[in-house]
Amino acid sequence: MSRKNWFAWLYVTPLMLVLVPFFLVPILVVLVASVLETDGFGGLIPTFTLANYVDVLTSAQTFHLYSATLKFTTLTWLFTLVIGFLVAYFLVFHVKNQLLAISLFLICTVPFWTSNIIRMISWIPLLGKEGLVNSALLGTGLIREPIEVLLYSGIAVVIAYVHQLTIFMVVPIFNSMARIDKRVVEAAVDSGASRLDVMRLIIIPMSKSGIALGSIFVVSIVMGDFFVVKVMSGGGSASVVSAFYENVGVLQYPIAAASAVLLTVVLIVAISLILRTVNIRREITQ
Amino acid sequence: MSEADKADCKLSSAKRSTVKRSLSRRSLLKASAAAAGAAIGSDVVRGFPTIWAQEIKDIELRHVGVSYSVVKAIGDQAAKDLGFKVTMQNLDTSAAINRFISQPDSVDIADLEGWQAKLAAKRSVIQGIEVKKIREFDNILPIFTKGEIDGHRIPRQGISPYEAMYIAKPNATELHDGVTEWATFLPQVYNADSIGYRPDLVGHEVTEWKDLIDPKFKGKAAILDVPAIGIMDAALSFESAGLIKYGNKGNMTKQEIDFTCEKLIELKKSGQFRATWTTFDQSVQLMAAGEVVIQSMWSPAVAAVRVKEIPCVYAPVNVKNGKEGYRGWCNGMGLMKHLSGKKLDAAYEYLNWYLSGWQGGFVGRHGYYSPVPSTAKKFLTAAEWDFWYDGKPAPSVINDPYGVPMEKAGTKRDGGSFLDRVKNISCWNTLMDEAAYMNKRWNDFKVA
Numbered sequence: 001m002s003r004k005n006w007f008a009w010l011y012v013t014p015l016m017l018v019l020v021p022f023f024l025v026p027i028l029v030v031l032v033a034s035v036l037e038t039d040g041f042g043g044l045i046p047t048f049t050l051a052n053y054v055d056v057l058t059s060a061q062t063f064h065l066y067s068a069t070l071k072f073t074t075l076t077w078l079f080t081l082v083i084g085f086l087v088a089y090f091l092v093f094h095v096k097n098q099l100l101a102i103s104l105f106l107i108c109t110v111p112f113w114t115s116n117i118i119r120m121i122s123w124i125p126l127l128g129k130e131g132l133v134n135s136a137l138l139g140t141g142l143i144r145e146p147i148e149v150l151l152y153s154g155i156a157v158v159i160a161y162v163h164q165l166t167i168f169m170v171v172p173i174f175n176s177m178a179r180i181d182k183r184v185v186e187a188a189v190d191s192g193a194s195r196l197d198v199m200r201l202i203i204i205p206m207s208k209s210g211i212a213l214g215s216i217f218v219v220s221i222v223m224g225d226f227f228v229v230k231v232m233s234g235g236g237s238a239s240v241v242s243a244f245y246e247n248v249g250v251l252q253y254p255i256a257a258a259s260a261v262l263l264t265v266v267l268i269v270a271i272s273l274i275l276r277t278v279n280i281r282r283e284i285t286q
Numbered sequence: 287m288s289e290a291d292k293a294d295c296k297l298s299s300a301k302r303s304t305v306k307r308s309l310s311r312r313s314l315l316k317a318s319a320a321a322a323g324a325a326i327g328s329d330v331v332r333g334f335p336t337i338w339a340q341e342i343k344d345i346e347l348r349h350v351g352v353s354y355s356v357v358k359a360i361g362d363q364a365a366k367d368l369g370f371k372v373t374m375q376n377l378d379t380s381a382a383i384n385r386f387i388s389q390p391d392s393v394d395i396a397d398l399e400g401w402q403a404k405l406a407a408k409r410s411v412i413q414g415i416e417v418k419k420i421r422e423f424d425n426i427l428p429i430f431t432k433g434e435i436d437g438h439r440i441p442r443q444g445i446s447p448y449e450a451m452y453i454a455k456p457n458a459t460e461l462h463d464g465v466t467e468w469a470t471f472l473p474q475v476y477n478a479d480s481i482g483y484r485p486d487l488v489g490h491e492v493t494e495w496k497d498l499i500d501p502k503f504k505g506k507a508a509i510l511d512v513p514a515i516g517i518m519d520a521a522l523s524f525e526s527a528g529l530i531k532y533g534n535k536g537n538m539t540k541q542e543i544d545f546t547c548e549k550l551i552e553l554k555k556s557g558q559f560r561a562t563w564t565t566f567d568q569s570v571q572l573m574a575a576g577e578v579v580i581q582s583m584w585s586p587a588v589a590a591v592r593v594k595e596i597p598c599v600y601a602p603v604n605v606k607n608g609k610e611g612y613r614g615w616c617n618g619m620g621l622m623k624h625l626s627g628k629k630l631d632a633a634y635e636y637l638n639w640y641l642s643g644w645q646g647g648f649v650g651r652h653g654y655y656s657p658v659p660s661t662a663k664k665f666l667t668a669a670e671w672d673f674w675y676d677g678k679p680a681p682s683v684i685n686d687p688y689g690v691p692m693e694k695a696g697t698k699r700d701g702g703s704f705l706d707r708v709k710n711i712s713c714w715n716t717l718m719d720e721a722a723y724m725n726k727r728w729n730d731f732k733v734a
Binding site: 040041042043059061064065068124125128129130131148151152230231234235236237238242243245246247248249250251252255 | 379380383384387388405408409505508511513514554559560561562563564568571572575576577717721722725726728729730732733734
């Protein structure tokens with residue numbers, strides 16, 4: 001082996017030491033479990049079967065679960081993208097003092113000093129029937145009956161996700177915007193470009209890598225979550241993960257494993273589609 | 287059990303462990319040490335030989351289970367009384383059974399519900415408990431040792447603790463119908479569950495499950511989202527409303543599961559349920575925040591709502607016309623298979639401590655029951671006993687286990703006395719034969 005090759009291997013070793021035992025091996029275990037039979041009491045019978053996949057792929061429930069999960073994913077992605085983009089844009093292009101911009105950026109992270117769960121649960125007393133929002137609206141006479149759909153509903157789920165995940169959009173978009181050469185924007189303005197044109201032709205295309213990275217975070221987190229859905233929908237909605245978590249609860253490992261493999265495949269497809277829109281490697285090493 | 291018998295037990299367990307592990311020098315030494323310890327068992331405080339007390343102080347027992355059954359305050363007291371370390375670890379129901387089955391060595395005492403005991407025996411992760419070594423065994427209520435109480439046969443819909451409690455041999459994987467020398471688990475806490483409601487908002491006394499699905503409470507009702515238990519509450523409601531008659535609510539056929547889940551979906555679509563809940567706190571929150579006025583609930587959760595000065599009643603759903611009744615549950619302790627030698631002896635001491643009264647008194651103040659009320663009584667005040675067990679008006683203020691005033695003098699326990707409540711249990715928490723199918727249909731309900 002050439003010296004160069006040897007060094008290359010050395011460089012990837014730390015990553016491999018983490019990825020192989022903590023990612024590759026578990027995934028393989030799940031993959032194996034997904035093609036086995038179960039005795040119904042948590043035992044796996046070593047006979048090869050594709051029945052679990054047939055079951056998952058032909059069930060109308062899988063379709064309902066994925067459409068519910070995709071709905072939450074799309075809505076969350078849209079809101080976090082718009083909010084995250086605007087926040088990053090403001091910080092990079094409107095705050096002239098760099099020190100101030102960085103301080104404001106750090107302030108964005110303050111809510112993240114406390115746990116996800118606490119930030120989610122704090123919404124409950126706000127959104128409930130007798131919560132702050134409803135009390136305030138009732139008090140001002142804007143509504144007569146409390147708005148029930150604020151809590152234990154799809155809206156509540158999306159609110160909690162957007163609150164939790166917007167930072168994952170802000171950070172990478174901020175990062176790629178900060179690297180845009182301000183002179184390019186000035187040149188465009190000098191040549192008569194409108195603010196919309198600057199946004200459309202310069203800022204958005206040049207923040208693409210940040211948008212893509214943020215989207216990967218948001219999409220994979222929402223699709224892999226079940227806790228927010230469970231709590232904020234008041235158990236009224238399910239997600240792909242919550243459904244197979246229930247299967248694990250009654251020791252139906254193979255079918256849960258098959259669902260998990262399917263979800264992994266769907267996520268790989270989703271992420272590769274996102275990556276096709278942008279050459280991350282080039283953008284990052286630029 | 288006499289001191290001599292105890293010494294005998296220790297001897298026999300020492301013998302057993304020697305036989306089990308091949309006769310290594312180490313195990314021989316250990317066994318003879320335990321035997322020696324047991325032999326001088328007569329001259330000590332609290333039943334422990336001095337050598338024994340020296341040897342066990344490094345032992346740690348890990349008792350793992352759900353939060354309402356495995357309580358830190360109880361473990362701390364046990365450690366204080368027994369002289370070895372006890373660690374209580376809480377998991378939710380499904381995480382717990384998964385841990386018992388997939389990492390049995392990380393647990394010493396598994397806190398099992400009846401159906402979990404059945405599973406754990408089947409998977410061979412527990413060892414039989416030798417009932418001879420349980421000092422209070424003869425005082426355990428006949429609910430557990432005969433399947434009856436006060437001349438009343440305990441129903442077997444679902445998995446009753448009596449049904450799940452015995453195996454023929456210490457390593458048997460199938461349950462045995464009827465009392466044997468070997469138990470899968472030792473019951474420690476149980477109760478009869480029903481519906482909690484706001485009397486001020488519901489407007490009439492609730493004694494039937496069908497009120498849970500009454501359109502009057504549209505958008506103001508909730509049920510429990512643990513599929514195996516939630517479906518039983520739903521079944522009790524549908525049976526109460528006369529929609530269906532189940533062969534065995536605790537072990538439904540596919541058709542019965544389909545009917546129940548379809549009906550649930552219909553109710554969900556019509557907006558009957560404001561929410562479903564999974565944890566104790568969620569149910570308290572739902573009721574206290576005015577989100578719901580009626581929901582399936584656990585007894586201490588009703589008490590927790592009342593402590594906030596919000597009226598809440600635990601519906602007395604006595605059996606009538608072959609319908610209604612409470613859904614019973616029972617948690618017990620199982621010995622994991624890897625326990626042996628001194629650690630196993632310590633585990634038996636722990637089990638015996640559990641039935642010796644302190645724990646019975648503690649859970650009694652939660653509104654739960656002890657399998658040996660005769661020992662629990664010694665740890666309850668006369669007023670507490672009258673209120674919790676006898677269903678009499680409280681002679682004075684009743685405190686919760688942590689000393690916070692909970693019930694005013696003169697209040698009566700909802701549902702009445704111990705016998706009134708347990709004799710009206712009509713089904714038990716369970717794991718159905720069609721559990722996988724039921725779960726799938728429950729997910730349909732969730733995603734609908």
